[in-house]
Amino acid sequence: MTGTETLPKASTKPKPERPKLWKVILLNDDYTPRDFVTAVLMAVFRMTEAQAGGVMLTAHKKGACVVAVYTKEVAETKANDATDYGRQYGYPLAFTTEREE
DSSP, rough: SSSSOOOOOOOOOOOOOOOOOEEEEEESSSSSSSHHHHHHHHHOOOOOOOHHHHHHHHHHHHHHEEEEEEEHHHHHHHHHHHHHHHHHHOOOOOEEEEEEE
16 A cells, blocks of 8 residues: 545536526606506516606606516516507507626
């Protein structure tokens, strides 16, 4: 014997990568009533009236506002649902998605 002891190699398990996140963004327009936008935010994004009002006002003042952050599939579904809700009532309400950096 040589006097050295061989230890088994530590196995490293690959960590699963966290899914990329996407922002849902509310775009301001000059035609959709504020109350309607607030109602859509409450219905689709499960916000309280105060939260929805704050998001609506931010979009109104700045032109756009991040509503929420989700995985890509959820973000796209929520954005499409909210946009479709506006279209059903004849409003140009628009939501879009953008990858979070």
